Amino acid sequence: MSAIVAPAPAGSGLTAVPRVQRNGILEIMAMRRDPFAYGAARRAELGPVSGLNALGIQTVTAAGADAAGEVLMNKDRAFASGPAWSYFIGPFFNRGVMLLDFEEHRHHRHIMQEAFTPAALKGYMQEMSPLIADAMGRFPTGRVLMLDEFKSLTLDVALEVFLGVELSRDRAERLNKAFIDTVRAGVAYVRAPVPGGRWWKGLRSRKVLEEFFFEQIPAKRARATPDLFSVLCHAESDEGHRFSDEDVVNHMIFVLMAAHDTSTITMSQMAYRMAAAPTWQEAARAQSQELDGHLGYDDLARLDVLDRVMKESLRLCPPVPAQPRMAVKDTSVQGFFVPKGTIVSIPQLTNHRDPELYSDPDTFDPDRFGPERAEDKSHRMAWIPFGAGVHKCIGLYFGQMEIKTIMHRLLRGYEWSVPGGYEMPMDYSALPVPKDKLPVTMRRLSAAGR
Numbered sequence: 001m002s003a004i005v006a007p008a009p010a011g012s013g014l015t016a017v018p019r020v021q022r023n024g025i026l027e028i029m030a031m032r033r034d035p036f037a038y039g040a041a042r043r044a045e046l047g048p049v050s051g052l053n054a055l056g057i058q059t060v061t062a063a064g065a066d067a068a069g070e071v072l073m074n075k076d077r078a079f080a081s082g083p084a085w086s087y088f089i090g091p092f093f094n095r096g097v098m099l100l101d102f103e104e105h106r107h108h109r110h111i112m113q114e115a116f117t118p119a120a121l122k123g124y125m126q127e128m129s130p131l132i133a134d135a136m137g138r139f140p141t142g143r144v145l146m147l148d149e150f151k152s153l154t155l156d157v158a159l160e161v162f163l164g165v166e167l168s169r170d171r172a173e174r175l176n177k178a179f180i181d182t183v184r185a186g187v188a189y190v191r192a193p194v195p196g197g198r199w200w201k202g203l204r205s206r207k208v209l210e211e212f213f214f215e216q217i218p219a220k221r222a223r224a225t226p227d228l229f230s231v232l233c234h235a236e237s238d239e240g241h242r243f244s245d246e247d248v249v250n251h252m253i254f255v256l257m258a259a260h261d262t263s264t265i266t267m268s269q270m271a272y273r274m275a276a277a278p279t280w281q282e283a284a285r286a287q288s289q290e291l292d293g294h295l296g297y298d299d300l301a302r303l304d305v306l307d308r309v310m311k312e313s314l315r316l317c318p319p320v321p322a323q324p325r326m327a328v329k330d331t332s333v334q335g336f337f338v339p340k341g342t343i344v345s346i347p348q349l350t351n352h353r354d355p356e357l358y359s360d361p362d363t364f365d366p367d368r369f370g371p372e373r374a375e376d377k378s379h380r381m382a383w384i385p386f387g388a389g390v391h392k393c394i395g396l397y398f399g400q401m402e403i404k405t406i407m408h409r410l411l412r413g414y415e416w417s418v419p420g421g422y423e424m425p426m427d428y429s430a431l432p433v434p435k436d437k438l439p440v441t442m443r444r445l446s447a448a449g450r
């Protein structure tokens with residue numbers, strides 16, 4: 001008999017989940033090398049729902065939009081986010097809102113929502129716009145590593161808009177490094193604090209971040225300022241509940257992590273796609289040039305070419321490539337039996353290329369998001385780069401606002417290209433990033449264009 005995750009209870013009408021029999025670590029390595037080829041081969045071999053034992057846990061991958069809906073909408077409250085994500089990032093992003101569940105999650109998210117109202121977003125936009133305009137005036141030309149530039153720019157925005165503190169470049173770099181190490185730690189093969197290893201660096205970096213935030217709290221509590229840190233210190237639910245100092249620190253560390261790499265990855269993808277398909281770059285630039293350099297929050301909706309480019313980039317490479325959940329009771333997905341304690345993963349990276357939902361799914365084709373085709377609406381889980389259900393990204397409007405503001409300025413001031421035939425090499429070992437940091441040739445347009 002072939003391997004299964006667990007036998008389905010007699011009389012339940014459910015089917016046992018088939019399981020990969022090969023070495024789990026080798027499987028994960030193959031998945032990280034080429035998630036698309038790996039996903040297709042596994043699906044062909046075992047079907048859309050299949051299990052794997054690796055890194056000491058049992059995971060079930062539930063592919064397809066229907067399975068995504070069942071797990072993420074979680075009608076039966078059978079799946080929890082915290083215990084699943086904790087396995088990867090728990091020690092480093094302790095008690096971030098994505099690691100909380102059910103009532104506790106609802107309570108924290110409700111208070112946090114105060115920091116993401118349209119009024120709050122407009123305030124952040126006002127803070128970030130001049131900073132972005134200034135940085136764009138100084139954007140390097142010649143051979144530029146786009147990933148590095150976007151990282152440093154989003155870090156500057158984060159320091160201003162999230163933290164509202166002025167830091168020396170040195171201190172900002174140290175904080176940035178601490179973030180990177182905490183994020184990378186989650187995908188370590190060696191999941192123990194061996195000195196010098198990823199896990200160990202992650203734990204040390206978490207301490208650096210905690211110390212930094214705790215040190216700033218008294219000043220933030222004392223005076224309300226327009227940054228997210230201050231908003232979280234003062235946010236109050238309708239019932240008058242507020243965050244404790246520990247809550248604020250945990251949420252700040254988590255939100256910074258959640259915001260930083262995701263936006264950077266999206267912009268790198270957009271820059272790559274628009275370099276490889278210059279007609280899209282020109283079309284987006286033409287629209288940006290019709291508008292003013294300085295955009296208000298409500299103007300962003302007018303950048304519809306850029307919007308389609310962004311959506312298509314998020315489809316082809318969602319920065320959060322999978323969403324894990326843990327079954328907190330015996331349950332089922334798509335008629336398959338899932339025992340309590342199993343991690344069920346929704347592979348949105350490969351789901352986003354489902355040929356049943358998208359025509360020619362590997363091709364960059366932003367027009368698929370236009371009103372005539374609206375392929376993203378073919379299923380309510382067809383396009384979910386920001387997730388779905390109660391844990392859906394709280395920063396989705398913030399993220400899009402920042403990304404569009406930066407790309408709008410970049411398009412107005414510069415044009416960029418990659419050599420013909422260039423394909424961006426991807427590292428899928430943690431969040432998906434270009435291995436070569438996306439080198440482009442950047443040329444400044446006339447100053448009048450900015």
Ligand code: HEM
Binds near residue numbers: 097266324386
């Ligand atoms: C393009 C940018 C972004 C993408 C693609 C993205 C993607 C996601 C996804 C997929 C989730 C859900 C994960 C799950 O359900 O397992 C999520 C959650 C979250 N994101 Fe984002 N995100 C982005 C930007 C941001 C920004 C800018 C912020 C903050 C300002 C942010 C804050 C959060 C938070 C706090 C959660 C957890 C929500 C909860 O559990 O209730 N994200 N994000």
